[in-house]
Amino acid sequence: MTRSLVTLLAAVLSVSTISAQKPADRVYRNGVVFTADGQHSAAEAVAISAGRIVYVGEEKSVAAFVGKNTKVTDLQGRFLMPGLVDGHMHPLEAGLKLQECSLNYEPITVEEMQKRIQACLDKTKNEEPDTWLEVVSWFQEGMVPAGVKTSRATLDALNTKRPVFVRSSFGHTALANSRALALAKVTKDTTDPLGGKIWRDSDGNPTGLLEDAAQEFCSKLLPKPTTQDDVESARLALKAMNAQGVTTFLDADAPDESMASFTELEKKGELTARGHFAPQIAPEEASDPAKAVATIVGYARKYDQGAPKVKPGITVRNAKLYLDGVIAAPALTGNMLEPYRVNAGTAENPNWVAGKSRGPDMYFQAKPLADILTRLAKAGIDPHMHVDGDGAVNAALNGIEAMRKATGPTDIRPALAHCEIVGPADFARFKELNTTPVLSFQWEKPAGDTIGLTNYFGPERMKILEPAGLLAKAGARVVFGSDWPVDPLDEWFALKVGVTRMNAPSAGFQGRLGEDPGLTPDQVLRAITIDAAYELHQERETGSLEVGKFADLIVLDRNPLKIAPEEIANVKVLETVVGGKTVYAKQ
Numbered sequence: 001m002t003r004s005l006v007t008l009l010a011a012v013l014s015v016s017t018i019s020a021q022k023p024a025d026r027v028y029r030n031g032v033v034f035t036a037d038g039q040h041s042a043a044e045a046v047a048i049s050a051g052r053i054v055y056v057g058e059e060k061s062v063a064a065f066v067g068k069n070t071k072v073t074d075l076q077g078r079f080l081m082p083g084l085v086d087g088h089m090h091p092l093e094a095g096l097k098l099q100e101c102s103l104n105y106e107p108i109t110v111e112e113m114q115k116r117i118q119a120c121l122d123k124t125k126n127e128e129p130d131t132w133l134e135v136v137s138w139f140q141e142g143m144v145p146a147g148v149k150t151s152r153a154t155l156d157a158l159n160t161k162r163p164v165f166v167r168s169s170f171g172h173t174a175l176a177n178s179r180a181l182a183l184a185k186v187t188k189d190t191t192d193p194l195g196g197k198i199w200r201d202s203d204g205n206p207t208g209l210l211e212d213a214a215q216e217f218c219s220k221l222l223p224k225p226t227t228q229d230d231v232e233s234a235r236l237a238l239k240a241m242n243a244q245g246v247t248t249f250l251d252a253d254a255p256d257e258s259m260a261s262f263t264e265l266e267k268k269g270e271l272t273a274r275g276h277f278a279p280q281i282a283p284e285e286a287s288d289p290a291k292a293v294a295t296i297v298g299y300a301r302k303y304d305q306g307a308p309k310v311k312p313g314i315t316v317r318n319a320k321l322y323l324d325g326v327i328a329a330p331a332l333t334g335n336m337l338e339p340y341r342v343n344a345g346t347a348e349n350p351n352w353v354a355g356k357s358r359g360p361d362m363y364f365q366a367k368p369l370a371d372i373l374t375r376l377a378k379a380g381i382d383p384h385m386h387v388d389g390d391g392a393v394n395a396a397l398n399g400i401e402a403m404r405k406a407t408g409p410t411d412i413r414p415a416l417a418h419c420e421i422v423g424p425a426d427f428a429r430f431k432e433l434n435t436t437p438v439l440s441f442q443w444e445k446p447a448g449d450t451i452g453l454t455n456y457f458g459p460e461r462m463k464i465l466e467p468a469g470l471l472a473k474a475g476a477r478v479v480f481g482s483d484w485p486v487d488p489l490d491e492w493f494a495l496k497v498g499v500t501r502m503n504a505p506s507a508g509f510q511g512r513l514g515e516d517p518g519l520t521p522d523q524v525l526r527a528i529t530i531d532a533a534y535e536l537h538q539e540r541e542t543g544s545l546e547v548g549k550f551a552d553l554i555v556l557d558r559n560p561l562k563i564a565p566e567e568i569a570n571v572k573v574l575e576t577v578v579g580g581k582t583v584y585a586k587q
């Protein structure tokens with residue numbers, strides 16, 4: 001039976017049995033209901049019983065569901081829609097950051113930076129003199145005024161004896177104080193590690209800035225979070241998600257600790273969003289694809305709780321693979337179809353020409369990748385691949401094509417995360433191969449990390465950077481994933497950028513990014529509801545408001561389809577409901 005027939009039957013049933021309706025547990029009436037169903041139906045009211053939707057439709061018919069014990073909410077014209085499904089994030093890491101001393105990704109001066117870190121030190125005086133202080137979410141590129149330098153002296157000025165280690169939000173750089181460098185034994189004589197750099201002054205002494213792999217000198221000395229810390233991280237992450245309207249998420253690189261912590265909360269009845277988990281297959285596991293896939297299947301056996309139920313549970317049906325790094329400068333570790341450009345001139349008289357490097361080799365070679373994807377498909381596991389450059393996107397699509405050939409028709413739904421640049425010849429392959437691009441819309445704006453690529457990419461490639469609208473035009477089912485905590489969790493800002501492709505007025509970047517048409521408000525809402533539910537095989541139960549589905553829904557303070565697109569960033573969630581239970585209500 002087709003889906004639409006089921007929906008039709010359900011609709012007929014609900015009309016014909018109205019007079020004999022059992023009162024619902026909850027009714028939302030007098031609202032603007034965005035259903036995200038296949039017919040793009042609009043509605044005014046919703047009724048819920050036993051955690052499922054029993055009515056979606058016109059105001060006048062919902063009265064039949066109101067009994068003396070029904071909790072009725074008069075929406076007074078407010079907007080109600082399906083709960084948000086975030087198709088790519090790192091919740092345990094994000095929750096841990098919420099517990100740590102954080103600079104909150106904000107553009108700040110050196111003095112403000114010192115003041116905030118000092119406040120963290122003052123709050124934890126009992127940790128003197130030896131416990132490491134880890135500071136997170138430092139917006140290094142956004143320091144005010146632009147170009148201001150930081151060094152270990154910035155941190156040595158603080159009133160503490162403790163080792164201090166400050167991590168940038170992009171994850172590529174950290175700043176250590178002198179005590180931290182001493183404990184990590186980073187001196188003038190320390191050589192740069194493979195894939196990392198120790199910044200040095202003119203005398204060769206470490207300045208305190210550590211790049212990529214050089215961060216390890218310090219990070220390996222940091223105390224590991226305890227099991228209790230992890231459970232608290234999961235708890236805080238869920239709280240932050242629910243406040244944004246998130247009712248389902250994918251942990252897009254789930255360590256065992258993440259699956260264990262959310263499972264622990266599930267047992268305690270504290271799991272307030274449906275959790276999906278993608279444990280990683282690391283590049284070195286490519287030498288034994290059978291074993292790599294068996295490890296993932298092992299996690300699924302241990303943690304997966306089976307078909308989704310009204311009450312949120314744990315699903316392990318994805319595996320994460322990293323195919324390349326990031327296209328952002330100065331990393332330039334995204335694998336590209338054409339080489340990055342290089343400056344053949346001088347800093348004063350630049351002359352950018354085609355270079356030789358297309359970025360590092362793919363982290364998985366074609367043959368083992370196809371082998372792993374095929375084995376995953378046979379085990380019923382969806383691959384979720386990190387692909388940032390167009391070369392990596394192309395390699396992933398080739399691997400999926402090989403997998404499709406080997407397995408024949410299956411319901412495997414591969415996802416390609418990030419896709420910051422895609423070769424135009426590959427646009428249509430997403431639809432052909434039923435492959436979902438999972439995009440972080442907040443990146444689709446003029447900003448340091450995008451505009452900073454102009455010299456390396458050249459004007460032609462810059463036109464198609466962050467191609468959400470172009471992929472959608474080519475028939476791809478575009479899905480949103482926040483990638484939290486790479487960025488702060490701000491789903492509504494991201495959805496706004498998905499439509500406008502513009503930065504905030506205060507950010508100092510004018511205009512739209514590239515020539516991509518962007519998405520409509522309707523498209524971004526579907527990308528974070530029904531289409532993301534499809535990515536996670538959950539579209540039969542969630543993602544839209546239809547009779548029989550779980551009551552995962554949110555109430556907003558305004559209508560994102562009616563306001564000016566710039567204003568979508570200001571949307572506030574008033575209530576979040578998961579399986580018929582309110583998990584967040586705005587005070």
Ligand SMILES: [Zn+2]
Nearest residue numbers: 088089252483
């Ligand atoms: Zn990610």
